[in-house]
Amino acid sequence: MPGFRRLLIANRGEVAVRVARTCDEMGITPVFAVSEADASAGYLEGREWVCIGPARASESYLRAERLVQAAKQTGCTALHPGWGFLAEDPLLSGLSAQHGVTFIGPPAAVIHLMAKKTPAKQAMAAAGLRLIDGSDGVLSNVEEAQAVADRVGYPVLLKAESGGGGRGMRIARAADEVTRAYEEAQAEATAAFGDARLYLERLIEGGRHVEIQIFVDKYGQGIHLGERDCTVQRNHQKLIEESPAPVLDPQERLRTLEASVRAATSIGYVGAGTMEFLLLPDGTLRFMEMNTRLQVEHCVTEMRTGIDLVKEQIQVAAGHPLSVSQDDVKLTGHAIECRINAEDPSEGFKPAPGTITKWEVPSGDGIRVDSHVSSGYEVPPFYDSLLCKVIAHAETREQACDKMIDALGALVCEGVPTTIPMHQAILRDEAFRRADYDTRSIPGWTP
Numbered sequence: 001m002p003g004f005r006r007l008l009i010a011n012r013g014e015v016a017v018r019v020a021r022t023c024d025e026m027g028i029t030p031v032f033a034v035s036e037a038d039a040s041a042g043y044l045e046g047r048e049w050v051c052i053g054p055a056r057a058s059e060s061y062l063r064a065e066r067l068v069q070a071a072k073q074t075g076c077t078a079l080h081p082g083w084g085f086l087a088e089d090p091l092l093s094g095l096s097a098q099h100g101v102t103f104i105g106p107p108a109a110v111i112h113l114m115a116k117k118t119p120a121k122q123a124m125a126a127a128g129l130r131l132i133d134g135s136d137g138v139l140s141n142v143e144e145a146q147a148v149a150d151r152v153g154y155p156v157l158l159k160a161e162s163g164g165g166g167r168g169m170r171i172a173r174a175a176d177e178v179t180r181a182y183e184e185a186q187a188e189a190t191a192a193f194g195d196a197r198l199y200l201e202r203l204i205e206g207g208r209h210v211e212i213q214i215f216v217d218k219y220g221q222g223i224h225l226g227e228r229d230c231t232v233q234r235n236h237q238k239l240i241e242e243s244p245a246p247v248l249d250p251q252e253r254l255r256t257l258e259a260s261v262r263a264a265t266s267i268g269y270v271g272a273g274t275m276e277f278l279l280l281p282d283g284t285l286r287f288m289e290m291n292t293r294l295q296v297e298h299c300v301t302e303m304r305t306g307i308d309l310v311k312e313q314i315q316v317a318a319g320h321p322l323s324v325s326q327d328d329v330k331l332t333g334h335a336i337e338c339r340i341n342a343e344d345p346s347e348g349f350k351p352a353p354g355t356i357t358k359w360e361v362p363s364g365d366g367i368r369v370d371s372h373v374s375s376g377y378e379v380p381p382f383y384d385s386l387l388c389k390v391i392a393h394a395e396t397r398e399q400a401c402d403k404m405i406d407a408l409g410a411l412v413c414e415g416v417p418t419t420i421p422m423h424q425a426i427l428r429d430e431a432f433r434r435a436d437y438d439t440r441s442i443p444g445w446t447p
Contacts (some may be wrong), residue, residue, distance in 0.1 A: 003318045004028050004078040004102070008050075008071040010092070011082030012061060014386055017043050017372040019080050022310040031074045033067055035060035037380045043372045050074055055382045061085045064092040071101045078317065080104040080310075084384065087293040088115065104317045106270050106292050113267060114290045117161050118199060121287065124275075127263035129256065129287040132278065134201035142182045145200055149178050152202040158182055160189035161197035166236055168192055171203055204286070206438045208279040209233065210245050211291075212260045213301045215312060216269045217322045222261040225301050225309075226331045227253065231439055232426060234349065239419075239442065240426060241297035242336040243304055246397060246435035249283050256285045261326075264290075272298070272313050296339065296389070299370055303335040303393040334400045335393040338408065338427075342385040344417040345445070353381040354416045362410035366393040366403055369411075379416055387418065397435075401427050 006029045009016045016032055023030040031048045034041070037055035050070045053060035060066065064086055071079045079101050081087040087105065094108035105111070114120045118137045125131050133152040138161055139145045149156045149172060158181050160168025168189030170181035182198065190196040208231040216222040229245035230238045245253070260275040272294045277285040298309050312323060342356075343349045356377045361369040371388030379385060390411065392404035405427050408420050422445050426432050429444025437443040 003320075004076075004314065006031060006074065006076040007078040007080055007104075007314070008033055008067070008074065008076040008101075009080050009082065010061070010067045010071075011080075011085055011087075012038050012383065013041075013372045014370055014388065015082035015084065018370050019082060019310055020047070022308055022314070025308075026311060026314065028314070031070075031076055033061075033070050035382075037382055040378075041372065042374045042377060048074070055380065057085065057383065064089060064095050067092065068095050068099050068101060071096070072099060076101065078102040078104060078314070080314070081293065083293050083296055088291065090115070102317050104271070104313050106273070107268070110267060110269055111292045114292050115162065115164075117159065117163070117289065120290060123267050124263045124287045124290070127266050128259040129263055129275070130284055132201045132204060132286045132288070135199045138197045138199055139182075142179055145182050145198070146175065146178050148200050150175065152200075155203040155205070157201050157203040158185040158198050159201065160185065160193060160195065161199055162193040162195040163189060164193075168198070204278055204280060206281060206440060208245070208247060208438055209238075210248065210277045210279045210285060211295070212257060212275040212277070213295075213298070213309075214260050214264045214269075214273050214275060215309075215316070215322060216261075216264050216271065216273070217316045218270055218319060219321055220265055221322050221325075222265040222269075223322060223324065223326045223329060224257045224261050225305055225307065225329060227257065228295075228297055228300055230297065231437065232432075232442060233439055234442060238297065238339065240336065240338055240423065241300050242334065242397070242400070243300045244331070244334065245279070248279065248285075252283060252285055271316055272309055296386075297337050299368060299389060299391045300335045300337045303366075303368065303391055304331045304333060305329060333393055333395050334397040335391060336397075336400045336404050337389055337391045338404060338423045339389055339419075340387050340408075340411070340413075340423070341419050342379045342387050342416045343419055345419050345422040349419075351381065351385045352416045352418075353379045353385070355379075356387075356413060357415035358412055359414075360410075360412035361388065362390070362407040364407075366400075367391070367407050368393075369407075373413075387413065398433070401433065 020030040090108040090111040096103040170185040172181040213225040232240040394400040432443040
């Protein structure tokens with residue numbers, strides 16, 4: 001079965017370099033879509049690239065028509081959206097298909113389905129996944145919101161049906177706060193998404209964030225590749241990811257892994273996807289949402305399985321069956337990833353664009369660094385400030401933590417402040433070592 005000869009990478013930075021690495025290994029020519037701000041980036045040296053617009057993402061990386069046009073003009077028959085930007089945009093998926101460009105991801109209809117919270121939750125529940133207690137669907141009015149809140153118990157969270165990025169969300173901790181929360185969430189949802197519809201969930205405080213990596217081919221064959229714990233977060237932004245999840249009942253793990261595969265195949269999913277869950281204090285995993293793309297933290301799973309997930313994505317998009325069955329998947333050891341950003345954590349994580357005057361990365365057995373940075377790189381002020389991801393893999397969690405601490409100590413970044421000191425503090429913290437923490441705080445770190 002034929003594959004692709006040329007592929008447009010519709011993303012930037014670390015994402016683009018990561019996808020290009022697999023393209024090189026597969027004998028596919030990667031073509032980089034770049035904004036004017038990225039046109040001088042060192043990772044483009046010796047590469048094919050095409051400028052898609054000004055520095056602002058809204059005029060470049062977030063313009064689906066420009067990306068598809070770039071693919072057509074450069075002779076690319078496939079387009080990889082990476083993660084972030086338009087990776088979960090049904091318009092980019094559908095527009096690509098209309099113009100004969102294969103979108104490396106699920107069909108537009110499936111992306112659209114999972115973006116709408118109520119049908120997504122209904123489909124997941126039908127496949128056997130547990131949900132967080134709340135409304136059965138979209139709320140018809142504030143009176144219904146009040147009734148549901150009284151039934152499930154406070155605090156509750158009102159959320160936009162078409163929401164994302166934390167917008168269109170409000171908390172009500174008592175009955176007299178529901179009306180205000182409903183009106184504010186509805187107004188923000190209308191402004192942000194053009195959709196005023198809301199639903200309601202019981203607000204779980206003190207849970208852990210667990211996600212499951214699934215993969216489905218065009219023939220309905222699906223597998224899971226284990227789970228990842230992403231509990232260490234700041235403002236819903238993940239800081240450290242690891243696999244396996246250190247606090248998870250084996251039976252609950254197996255039940256949810258299998259149900260996640262059933263859920264994905266039941267909706268006609270194709271490609272890589274991630275089921276996100278909240279691990280409740282009672283030990284049960286409750287479905288929150290599905291990300292219809294590869295995650296930033298996919299490297300953790302690659303380290304434990306030895307499977308190149310980007311390669312698998314490209315092969316599945318080209319019409320090949322999955323290269324492995326569930327019985328072939330072997331999960332070994334423990335892997336941890338730290339996201340290193342050009343930010344100053346002592347100053348409220350203030351972004352720090354500027355010139356990196358010296359850049360050196362660690363190496364060694366069980367160490368991986370994914371990055372687009374080199375000495376002299378200019379960190380632009382327009383995008384996410386991620387500099388690199390450091391991944392450590394070892395036989396045990398304790399060994400992986402120690403290996404990561406050594407790796408971060410060997411990572412040299414001069415010219416801009418980074419989050420390295422924060423990650424080192426977390427990894428040395430006793431509560432983190434015991435896995436005794438939840439999403440409400442960052443263990444070992446007090447700004």
